[in-house]
Amino acid sequence: MSNLDLDALSLGELKQLEKDVAKAIGNFEERQKAAAFEKVDALAKDLGYSLPDLAELSVSRKRPASTPKYRHPENAEITWSGRGRKPAWLAEAIAGGKSLEDFAI
The missing domain is CATH 4.10.430 (H-NS DNA Binding Protein)
Structure with a gap:
């Protein structure tokens, strides 16, 4: 990681850096999610299932509406x-x- 002298930057440069960092974090998280999805999808296929088949198991089952009393x-x-x-x-x-x-x- 490079040593960046934040004190030497102007307010505009700091705000741009903040935006760039937020974008880089978002891109990193998306790449991590995509990699995790690929791993889970491959495991599901190895077990003979599709990921949507397994995902529907995790959906909460709602109780039917109660009868008014x-x-x-x-x-x-x-x-x-x-x-x-x-x-x-x-x-x-x-x-x-x-x-x-x-x-x-």
């Missing part, structure tokens, strides 16, 4: 499944004296 009294499109945090409208109603069963579907 509670409905907003004024807007029937707003529901809650009973999972996770209580929606604000339901928490406010319960704090106001209503019971959870009042909103059951």
Whole structure:
């Protein structure tokens, strides 16, 4: 690595150097990713698979949407499944004296 006297550079030169370094880092990372991809792809082929076949295994499986159990009294499109945090409208109603069963579907 060369010894570069940064103190001798102007602000413009330093900013250009910063851009050049960022670009060089990006290019380096892309080359590293490409090399890693080639290695993994070759290993997958050796095992009789394609990389997309293996990649689909790592995709998270989403659970189906939960069935709504509670409905907003004024807007029937707003529901809650009973999972996770209580929606604000339901928490406010319960704090106001209503019971959870009042909103059951």
